[in-house]
Amino acid sequence: METAKQRIAIDMDEVVADTLGKLLHCYNRDYEDTVTIEDLHGKKLRQVAKCGQELYRYFDDPTFFRDLAVMPDSQDVIRELQTRYEIFIASAAMEVPASFAAKYEWLKEHFPFIPDTHIVFCGDKSIINADYLIDDHTYQFARFRGQGILYTASHNLEETRYPRVNNWRDVADMFLK
Amino acid sequence: METAKQRIAIDMDEVVADTLGKLLHCYNRDYEDTVTIEDLHGKKLRQVAKCGQELYRYFDDPTFFRDLAVMPDSQDVIRELQTRYEIFIASAAMEVPASFAAKYEWLKEHFPFIPDTHIVFCGDKSIINADYLIDDHTYQFARFRGQGILYTASHNLEETRYPRVNNWRDVADMFLK
Numbered sequence A, B: 001m002e003t004a005k006q007r008i009a010i011d012m013d014e015v016v017a018d019t020l021g022k023l024l025h026c027y028n029r030d031y032e033d034t035v036t037i038e039d040l041h042g043k044k045l046r047q048v049a050k051c052g053q054e055l056y057r058y059f060d061d062p063t064f065f066r067d068l069a070v071m072p073d074s075q076d077v078i079r080e081l082q083t084r085y086e087i088f089i090a091s092a093a094m095e096v097p098a099s100f101a102a103k104y105e106w107l108k109e110h111f112p113f114i115p116d117t118h119i120v121f122c123g124d125k126s127i128i129n130a131d132y133l134i135d136d137h138t139y140q141f142a143r144f145r146g147q148g149i150l151y152t153a154s155h156n157l158e159e160t161r162y163p164r165v166n167n168w169r170d171v172a173d174m175f176l177k
Helices: A019-030 A052-060 A074-081 A097-110 A168-176 B019-030 B052-060 B074-081 B097-110 B168-176
Strands: A007-010 A086-091 A119-121 A132-135 A147-151 B007-010 B086-091 B119-121 B132-135 B147-151
Touching: A019 A052, A052 A097, A074 A168, A097 A119, A097 B097, A147 A168, B019 B052, B052 B097, B074 B168, B097 B119, B147 B168
Parallel strands: A007 A086, A007 A132, A086 A119, A132 A147, B007 B086, B007 B132, B086 B119, B132 B147
Antiparallel strands: A119 B119
16 A cells, blocks of 8 residues: 555635635626725625625525636646645535535636545535645634645634645645745 | 534435435336346446446436435434434535535435535545444445445445444444444
């Protein structure tokens, strides 16, 4: 049996997929507002948006997640990470069941080098058996058995409890140097 | 922090859902054959069926998994297990991406007491962080970190490497006595 590689589990939304970018675009267009990423320091868009929780109605559209932009450098860095680590994509897709198909197709388009066996749609990520979890949500780290790595998002800028990466170049520096 | 309960991850197909029962019904109807469960001792239906691998074309229908029968006693036993263990449903749904929605809806209908946070659609179940995995496929146990418990299915009758349960009453005896 070959020596097992360490495992890194990687979140989708706000980590490899620019979910907030599209949400912001749709919100500003439909509610005639001009909220920017900078306005969201330490906050979620729903806390700033005129529509509040209604914002999440966008997720009811099964295609919402199909055309999200890919986070810069994420493809190159993940491909490189695969040479030294076992990589899993772990999305809390159960929070938005309508998103399964679109998320899967998006991954197949932009990350074809990640096999189906290494894609996980879950809810509570404490079920993930990995050494590292790169995620923008600290609540996913609470019961996670490995080390949580916080991927910077506007809503988590005030968080100080976890090692932080601001972009995929930071991830490369952390894991590939 | 309360003492963590031990975790049991439970497969769907052939463990809580009678996938083979429906496959057998559809196959016999469409290919005018009379294969029974008894004919499958130690074998997969595709090894016996006139159509071979073509059998899996049934899975291309997104609704195939929506009306599977529930395995006898599974609902009662799992509800009881939840009082003493943390229960996750872990399906290798990535093998049949078209099945996501139907499998999710099926779980909501028949196991409404399992929260979304505790449903996992994955591929390689070594990503599951649990103490036990009840599954009919031994290949899922190879790298699983906990104890694999083999749920009897016609294709695994010759397997001797793992503790075995023949039905949900056996599961209750193993975990609740």
